[in-house]
Amino acid sequence: MRTPKDELLLRAMDHALSSRTVEAVETLAALYRLLDVERVPEDDNYGIFATALSRRLEGATGALHPYRASEVDGGARQIDLFRQLMKHLPLASTADAVANALLAGFLRGRAEATLLDVGLGQGRQVCNLLRVLARSGALPEHLSVVGVDPCGASLKEAHGALMAVAEEVGVSLEFVGLESPVEDLDPAVWSALRGVRRPLVVNAAFALHHVVDGVSDVPEPRDVVLGRIAALGPVGVVLCEPHVDHHRAPARERLANAWHHFSRVFQLLDTLEVPAGERRAIKRFFGREVDDIVGTVNESERCERHETSQVWWERLRKAGFRPRGGMEAVCPPGVHPAVGLRAEEGTVGITFRDDVLVAVLAAVPKEDA
DSSP states (O other): OOOHHHHHHHHHHHHHHTTOHHHHHHHHHHHHHHOOTTTOHHHHHHHHHHHHHHHHHHHHHOOOOSSOHHHHHTTOOHHHHHHHHHHHOHHHHHHHHHHHHHHHHHHTTOSEEEEEEETOTTSHHHHHHHHHHHHTTOOOSEEEEEEEESOHHHHHHHHHHHHHHHHHHTOEEEEEEEESOGGGOOHHHHHHHTTSOSSEEEEEESOGGGSOOOTTOSSOHHHHHHHHHHHTOOSEEEEEEESSOOSSSOHHHHHHHHHHHHHHHHHHHHTSOOOHHHHHHHHHHHHHHHHHHHHOOSGGGOOOOOOOHHHHHHHHHHHTEEEOSOGGGGOOSOOOTTSEEEEETTEEEEEETTEEEEEEEEEEEGGGO
16 A cells, blocks of 8 residues: 555656656655654655655756765765675575575586676675585586676776685686676677686676667667577576566656565665664665666666566577576575575575565576476
8 A cells, every 4th residue: 555655756756757847846845854764764765766756857957855965875886885785685695695506506516617707796706606615515626717897996806806715715716807798798709708618607696687778779688698698508597686677667667666676675674683884885775776777867878777587587598598497406594584585497586575576597508408
């Protein structure tokens, strides 16, 4: 059931989409008057969405709103906020654990192998994967890691971290960093990747939703990327993605989808014993995503273009993959009691209050059926 705050938020979006700027500003002002973010945790969530809508209007009006960018963002780097998220929010850590269990299954018992990691970042997940393999006595004798990431500084940090963990666990490791968005990799690079040590396993954690599809692009860039990955002949592909449509949904529907999804995330966060400063940092991380999803006027400039697991499976099947079987067996023990796991064909959903918020997908080539 919608509350008065819900109604004001949706009404403000309707006004903004209809270019009724004055009405939108007045509606947001009415919403702000109902909020007490210091005393009511849920009101902070409304404030984040109202701020995103206010920023959507600012290009035309220059209107001020109660939560200025300097106060909401605090100038922190998104990667630093992400570290706080990984430390405290079990959605992300559980997705990591499930994904690493799947990756370990593809790598276990190999004399040598290559891991292609799309969106490697600073290498945190792969460092954890090496330790998982070491604890179970399943490390390959030699592992090549090819990390794709648009940030050269992150790749440099990942290289150092991975080599340190490789020495710690006793594995021969070779690292290659490719500084580029995956969709912009040169065809010559894709051709060179066909020559990596076999078997090849591919991981993409919270990365592919950043591949931007144009309205008239045929084939779509995401399908092109997955097709190029399929052409490399991997034995397995693991994807982690938020389970929500922020890609093709029209703006008002996108707002409703974002409100439902992030409200659940914030509710989960508010059930946890997290220091106030770190809780605010995590909400700043998601607040920037909400800004992008809700507050961006020019569609070509949006980055957070999430899709549901069903859509990702349509793309994977089109590329030549099928779901990996036996997903129930890969659900790791010790999952935080605030979240649940829902295993389906090729997918493990990370749930809160019965809503799937994050999906981990495992695919294998169709010819292996």
